[in-house]
Each structure stands twice: as C-alpha cells, then as structure tokens.
Amino acid sequence: MTRFGIGLHPFAASLYPMSNPTPLTIGTRREPFFDGHLIEKLTRVSHELIDPNPTSVVIPFDEPWEGAYSLYCTVIKDGNLFRMYYRGQSAIKHKESLCYAESHDGINWVKPKLGLVPFKDRNDTNILPIEGDQELRLTHNFTPFLDRNPQAKPDEKFKAVAGNDKHGLYGFASADGIHWRLIKREAIFRDGIFDSQNVPFWSESEKCYVLYFRVWTGEGYHGLRTIARVTSQDFINWSQTEVMSFGDMPQEEYYTNVTEPYPLAPHIYISMPSRFVQKRRWMNSKQAKARGVLEDREADVSDTVFMTSRGGSAYDRYFPEAYIKPGIDPQDWVGRNNMVSLGLVQLDATTLGLYRCRHYASDSCHLNLHTLRVDGFARLRAGYKKGKVLTKLFTADGEQLFLNFATSAVGTVRVEVLDADGQTIEGFSGRAAPKLFGDSVHHPVKWSKNRSWSELAGRPIRIRFTLSEADLYALQQQ
Template identity: 45%
Template sequence: MLLPSLAKAGAGATVLPTSDEGPITIGSRRELFVDRFLIDRLDGGVSLDLERPRDEGIALPFDRPWEGAFCGYATVLKDGDRYRLYYRGLPQAGADGSAVEVTCTAESPDGLRWEKPELGLFEVDGTRANNVVLADMPPFSHNFCPMIDPRPGVPADERYKALAGTRQTGLCAFASADGYRWRRLDDGPAITAGAFDSQNVPFWSEHEGKFLCYFRIFADGYRQVARTSSDDFLHWSEPERMTFGGAPLEHLYTNQTSPYVRAPHLYIAIAARFMPGRRVISPEQAEAIGVDPSYFGDCSDAVLLSSRGGSSYDRTFMEGFLVPGIGPENWVSRTNYPALNVVQTGPHEMSFYANQNYGQPTSHLRRYSLRLDGFARVRAGYGGGELITHPITFSGRRLSLNFETSAAGAIRVEIQEPDGRPIPGFSLADAVETIGNEIDRAASWAGGEDVSALAGRPVRLRFSLKDASLYAMQFIA
C-alpha cells in the first residue's frame, strides 16, 4: 500500500489551517529532520539542509591476496561491545558468483580501528591463516549480506542471519551462532523475484514487526529498488516496487536501507547513485592510477533517502550526500559505494563506511563521520526565522533538542494550539533561549521544562531560530 503524500512547507495565515487527517502521533519517538514529515512552514529564510559527512580516512585496506581490487558489498554490524564487518573478497574481475569470490570479516572494539582475525575456517590461496567466513560456495559470496536478529527467544544458532544469491539461484537464507560459521537454512531460495546482482539488504523492523529485505530490480530502464517482508526469514511476501514521491528516477546501484539505531521507526538509506557512461577521467589518468580498463567509463556518488515504512522513499534531497573526493581515483566506476548500516562510534558521533578506489591496487574501505542524528538539519542564519510543525500529539515531560547555535545565536520554542494560538505559559515570550551545542538539552520556559500537562493533546511547535541548527527532537520522561 502506498503511503499518503506528505505536506510541503508553504505560506500560511496567522491562524493556521488544521488537517482533516488529525494530528501526527509521535509519542516519545525521536524525530530527525531528514524530511518534511513534521514541517508545516519554514519562514524567514530557514531551510532544510543536507549535511556533509567528514572524511575520517582509510578504515580498512583490502590488501590480502584473497581480497583485492574488487572487494565490495560491505556490511557493518554492532554486536554488544564489538563491531563486525563483512565484505566480498575478489582480487580480479569476473562473472558474478564465481568460485574465486569469498566472504571476509574484520572486527573492531570501537568502529575506528579494525583487525582481520585469522579464523582458519577455509583454505584460500594455500593458507588457512585468513579472515574468510565463506568460500567454495558460489555464487553466495558475491553479495553475502548478514544481519543480527534482535528478537528475544531467537534460537542461539540463528542469531546471525544472512541472504545471498544471484538471479539464477534466487536469494537463499543462511544462519550462524557466532557470525563465523554459516549454514543454509533451507535447500531452496527464500526470495525469487528480483535481479539480485548487487547487495540485497535484510533487517528486522521493530517498527513493522517483521523482517524486511530491500533489493535491486530493473524497471523503466533504471536500477531501482523493491522490498519484501517475512515473519520467519524463509517465506517472503510478493515484492513491492519502491516509489520516490515523484522525484526523478536515477540508477540506485545499492540501496543500503536500515533502521536508524536511535530512531528505529525511521529507515535511512545511503544509496549508491550510479551514472552509467558518465566518464570523468582520461585513459592516461586511468593508467596512472592502475584502474582496471573496464572500470573507468562511469562514476558514482551516494545520496540520502529515508522511509517510514511501506513502499515509499522520501527524496527530500536530490543532491549528493557523499560526493567523490579530489583525485582521479575517486571518479572511477563503482567507487564511493556505501556499506550497509550507520553505527554510533562515539558519544556525539556516528559513522558509515564506503568502498573506494574500486578496481585499483589501492582499493579500501573508508570511514565517514557525522554528528549523532545529523544527516540533515533545519538551519537559520543570523537574521533568524521559524519552523512551525504540523499538529502533533506527544507523551513525556521534557522536549529534548539536538541543536547547535553560535555564541550570538539561540533557539526558542513556543507550544501552540492547532490553530496557531500560543498556549499560556508556553508562548515565545515565555520561552527561555536555548544556547550552545548539545545532543540532548531540554527546552524550557519561564515556568520550567515540564510539558506533561500538554501530553496527549494536539499541539503545534513553533521554533524560533537565530544562527542556529536543529537536528532532532524528542519528548522524554
């Protein structure tokens, strides 16, 4: 079922119109400003802006003989106090699903420093001193994509799950107790309708109460995305083609859709946007960096999409999220492809990773960091402006903000009736200026921080911003 289109910001009168659909129930969910879901109006030059990730350098070189220039389709998982990385090892190009492909792993205590364990599970290139978790099982190492099943009571030997396969085999289900030793869950394919020639991403959705898988299809001449759902990881629904809210179609090589860890009702997709035939570098530049001759005729970057469930992506931002870096090595085919999942790597920081220098001797995985919740932001300059939300209902006692201001800037919050009239005690005149740069700070008024008297009641929020950015908000106890 398609989701209803979301309202856009626009001009309005002093008394604001209300929707026949009723207020948006947000309860105590953290809401990120990655789309216009909550936004009714942006006034006074306030804008909704995409953030730019910080380049944190090489996280992992693909420098083992069984890894090489064509490593790809990485997945990063957080398991307790450890981080796990999985990726395809492939030293030379070939047909999808060849016997040369292996699935490799690396581990980290913090998501910053990575090591390749010597597992001894498979002999590859004459040695068992390697980090290979799957080999000699073509075509499944082509795009092996694991997940951790977080549900209580999951059998211990199925806590790790994975999907892998090609069009010829369909997607087959795997399971593991430790993430190293994998077995097939069934003899036949679990999902059969799809192209399956790139990464196919499964996860458990707390929001929808089922397993989801997002995967590649070809439609209308473009690489696009479909999704399917399951209650048991073995039997999957008829796939639905994802829509993009009327945005222009683009080739999305991988979609990398996953629930955001701090707001699992919100799915974030850092998708690889592929530009076939858009050649940037010359043959001479290609020769100088040692790229495979078949892999410099195209270029790619990454774009940010989001979804709140169902068969619809929001494409508020068409511009590049991860843009190629300086140097010809960043402008080859199939580079800048993000790994699956965004993970927290510090008290105020989250990270994602991307394959770079594809098809080159210097192929590696690179880390990029962002402020927690900071995929995008509502931004006002020195002249100031306002954000007014649609009517909402909430639960909680405090309104926590993830924000930053300059030394001269500030944020004030007014709570209004649905028609825009200020609620006594919570007007802009009552609001205390919120100044600083914090992940979690409660808004306050002359009477304090407590807003519990308004819980469950339809209200609007009016944010007055001056030289300030707002990343996320949450009503908390």
C-alpha cells in the first residue's frame, strides 16, 4: 500500500504546529525511510515501497546433489569475497547436502571443487562436511553468519545454527567458513519447531546475539507458521522465547523470517519473510505436471513481504502489501517459490543485491539476482506539484547533513530547519535553504553564508523538505 500524504501523517503525535515531545536521538546513524519512525507529516507526498529490479544473473542448482529442492540460501560478504551457503536436494526423499559457492562481485558465481565430501562417484563437489549431520539432519537448514561481536575468537569468525524440533538447534563455529565444528555436543536451544531457516546474528545495537526462528501459533505443528526470537550474550545460553508481533496486521503465515541488520544502518533490522498461502492453487495438477512441477507442490502459493524492527519483539509491517510477487512465470506460482535468501549485500557504492529462489520443485530451480538502489526499499515521492515532508523532532548532531535523493531535470529538494516550536531557524531556512537537484546516494547539504550544520549540534530540530518531481530515500548526520 502506498501511503499518500494529504495532511497529518498516521504516525504523527499531534497537529502541526505541535507541542514539544522528547526529541528522537538518531546521532550520526543513517536513517532510511523504510517506515514511519522519523516522519511527522506528509503533504502531497506518497510513501512507496519500491519493487526491486530483476536481472539476468542466475545461479542454477544444476549439480546432481543440488536440484529441485535446493533452498535456504545465505549470502555473506566477507571482505572482498561473497560466500553463499545453501541446501542441495534433488528430490524430497533424497539426501540433503550443504553446498557452497563463491563470488568476487556478487554477480559471477563459481562452485569450487572442494573435494571434501564425495557424491556417488564424484569427488569434485562443492559440498561442505558438517559434524553430526548423519544423525541429526543438520544440512536441512544450516544458517551461518559472520560474527561481528568484537569479542569473537579468531577460530569462531563464523558461527551457524542448524537443527529441528526433535533434536533442537545446534551451534557451529568456523575460522574460514569452510571447515565447521560443533560448539557443543548438545543443542544450544530447544524451545521451537525450527523447520525453516532460523536466523542468528550479532546485534551491534543490542550488544547481544539474536536468534529469529520458526514457531507455530498453536501447539506443535498446529495453527500458522510464525516467528519468535531470543537473545544471548554467549551464543549458548538463551533468553525466554518472545513471539513476534506485527502491529495491526492480521496474522498471516510466514514460512521464513530472513531478518538481518540493514548493512548501512545496522540499528534497523530488515525482514523479507516468505508469506505462505496454503491450498490456494493457481494451476491444476495436469498443468503442473506439464510444466515439470514435482510432487503436487502447486497446491500452495508464496510471495515475499517487507518488514522492519528496531529490536524487541515487534516487527513493523508499515507496508502491508507484497514486496516480491510471483510474477508472470507460471513456475513461480508454486508454494515455497519467491523466497529471498538471507544476506542483503552491497554490490557497489550505489547498488544493493538480493537473491530470490525461482522454479522451486522443478528441475530448473535457481536463484535470480535482484538489485535496488542503496536505501531503495522505499521512498518519499512528490510529483510536479510541490509536496512537503516534516520530520519528527530529533536532536541535531554531527558536522554535516547528507541526503539520498533523486530528482528529474526540473525537480528540486529544498531543505529547511525548524526549531522545537516549529519556527524556522535563521540561516537554515528561507532564502538560505538549499535547493538541490540531481541524483546521489550521499549528497552533502551546504548552507549559504558559510553556515554549518555543526552550529545546530545538541538542539532539538525538525527538517522540512519541499519536494518537486523528487524522491527522498534517507538522511544522515555526520
């Protein structure tokens, strides 16, 4: 749903001019407009979720140990190297394998011939060995991450979880991302169902490990699939389970959670879960068989939604509509398709990439790269007629203000600063207010008469943007 500003924004606390609430403290963090956290009022401005751009880049699951049921991918950017981990499985009753691929640009991928685990008469596989896998089926949903805890040991640069409801979740560590060992012989956490991609990471903002995982709304496997979370200081002892809430949204079924810190603003967690719709059949069995869909998987459909969180037990489904729809390809109208892989990565200075599973339950199962502008999940947009954006009250900080914005050839972004009472601040408004045009993901706002953003440091302020044929994506004080 696009939100249109025609007066008071839904998240505004009071009418404008306003009383003086406690100002937000955003410091020098980047603040993309993924939700209503910083927005007080919109006038003739729409707040839009933006479709990512599908590319021709494809990573096929075409090895004999991969195939139709390859899923639960994780992408990690480790310095200049992109690492991909995923489950390989050619048929439901066939053995699962933990597979590995590498890239130096996130676009061109190779499956290295590691020679660590054979498959039938093949020794040149990209399969990784996992301790304890034969007894515990740990390759089903092995989910690694690069541990950004400053206290992490060098031989535990990477950590991971894998498991199921019968045995619990097991913890793993690795120095190189290739050779993995169990952290403990016993499960590190048991209070969940876990039959999904369960997501751990170190939270820089919460200063702890966070684990998002599969539970059901009823007992055991009854009700709907949903998401819960726990935290830990040591990755071994975990807090009590908190089931996540979704604001005013009705309960929907989430097959995955794909929750991770946004790379450019890690205090914001983004989530792109697969929304699962049971028993909604888009094609009949005869049509599915003709298209190569296996084992009646056409009985359900799936898409992807977009949510945010700033820690705690609540997601914000600010945009309730689908983020990635199945689209025009019939084979993507099959349940468990359109899942986004864990791991939003920065491809270059202006571009982010995410990977979407397509043709699941078919021999042509593969990943497709989608790209988006930095901060480009959502935008504030004004057309030819001027529109206005008023931020909530926040404390000024840093030496300079930067914006991520884009205009047309005739478009403008005008920037004014208001005090806590809603009055313009001399030197930062009126004729002194900058009028920007162009396209930049990190553009410094410069004031006339040698005025500096640093003069405002410590003051509670609002910013009023006047937009014409312009998009605004993010702001940052630095």
